Amino acid sequence: xxxxxxxxxxxxxxTGQRVxxxxxxxxxxxxVYWYQQSLDQGLQFLIQYYNGxxxxxxxILERFSAQQFPDLHSELNLSSLELGDxxxxxxxxxxxxxxxxxxxxxxxxxxxV
Amino acid sequence: xxxxxxxxxxxxxxxxASLELRCNYSYGATPYxxxxxxxxxxxxxxxxxxFSGDTLVQGIKGFEAEFxxxxxxxxxxxxxxxxxxxxxxFCAVGPGGSQGNLIFGKGTKLSVKP
Numbered sequence: 001x002x003x004x005x006x007x008x009x010x011x012x013x014x015t016g017q018r019v020x021x022x023x024x025x026x027x028x029x030x031x032v033y034w035y036q037q038s039l040d041q042g043l044q045f046l047i048q049y050y051n052g053x054x055x056x057x058x059x060i061l062e063r064f065s066a067q068q069f070p071d072l073h074s075e076l077n078l079s080s081l082e083l084g085d086x087x088x089x090x091x092x093x094x095x096x097x098x099x100x101x102x103x104x105x106x107x108x109x110x111x112x113v
Numbered sequence: 114x115x116x117x118x119x120x121x122x123x124x125x126x127x128x129x130a131s132l133e134l135r136c137n138y139s140y141g142a143t144p145y146x147x148x149x150x151x152x153x154x155x156x157x158x159x160x161x162x163x164f165s166g167d168t169l170v171q172g173i174k175g176f177e178a179e180f181x182x183x184x185x186x187x188x189x190x191x192x193x194x195x196x197x198x199x200x201x202x203f204c205a206v207g208p209g210g211s212q213g214n215l216i217f218g219k220g221t222k223l224s225v226k227p
Contacts, residue, residue, distance in 0.1 A: 002156055033213050043157075043203060043217035056214045090156060098211040104149075104156035 003027065004105035006091050012111045018079040021108045025072055025093030031055070032074040033094075033102060034066055038087035049074055050097050081112045115140045117206050119218035126194050127226045134189040134221050136204030145207035146187040147215065148178055152200045160202075162212070163187065174198070199225045 003026035013019055025032050034046040036059075045058035049068035060066075063081075068074040078085060088107045094100040116139045126132055138144055145164050149157040161172025168180040178189045187204060201222045205215040 002158075004156070031213060042219045043205075045214050045216070048214055056211075058214060092157075092213065094213055098209075098213060100212060101159055101162070102213045102215075104158070106154070106156045 002103040002105060004091055004093050004103055006089075006105040006108050008108060009106070010109045010111075012113060013081060015081055015083060015112055017081050017112075018077065019081065019110065021076040021078070021089050021091075021110070023074045023076070023091030023093075023105060025074070025091075026103055029093035029095050029103075030072065031094045031097060031100075031102075032068055032072070033092040034060075034074070034076050035090040035092065035104075036087045037090060037107070038084075041087075043090075046076070055097065078110070083112050086110060086112045115144075115206060115208050115216050117204050117216055117218035119202075119204055119221050121221045122219070123222045123224065125224040125226060128196050129193050132189075132191045132194045132198070132223070134202050134204075134223070136187045136189065136218060137185050138187065138204070138206045139185065140206055140208065143182075145210055145212060146178075146180060147205040147207065147212075148172065148176070148187075148189045149203045149205060149217075150174075150200050151203065151220075157203065160189070194223075194225055196225045196227065199223055 005024040046060040048056040092102040092104045094102040118137045148160040204218040
């Protein structure tokens with residue numbers, strides 16, 4: 001158990017819908033990262049938040065957004081969903097901004113039908 | 114552009130045999146390099162990492178990796194594979210000294226024969 005908690009574990013939704021994935025980082029960790037793992041794209045870094053502020057952006061679509069709240073939990077919002085958004089979405093956390101090992105949650109499986 | 118290549122999609126080895134998983138990277142400066150393992154239904158777990166210094170890095174679960182700058186490689190090795198090592202293995206590079214904003218390879222799935 002990495003200490004990173006993600007909910008829901010599984011989610012099935014229809015195209016065009018919007019979903020929110022939630023992540024609770026390890027106790028004391030200030031950075032939260034979101035990754036997408038899909039069959040065709042593999043593992044891709046989406047976005048990083050540190051202590052409530054966006055710090056790095058990867059291959060995140062404009063339809064996707066994230067935020068980190070004062071209690072340090074984070075949410076990834078996916079809207080106007082397409083079939084190709086079906087993937088495993090990982091959250092990871094670390095203590096600092098960039099120089100610490102990151103710890104991954106078990107992921108949220110999203111299936112878009 | 115920065116990239117990580119894992120040439121082998123799937124490898125099968127016999128239990129007790131040695132293992133080497135290949136990883137090549139493309140990065141302008143000395144990268145931070147990582148190996149992660151993903152068991153079915155689990156998140157990714159860090160096996161080992163290389164930043165600088167000794168090019169042979171020891172990790173958890175008996176794994177080691179060797180950084181070879183001349184070959185832009187960071188291959189993962191284990192002298193004797195156990196059935197519990199069956200999983201998917203990912204090599205990653207951390208641009209700019211980051212340990213979090215990682216670029217991952219496509220992964221190598223390891224199967225272990227009894």
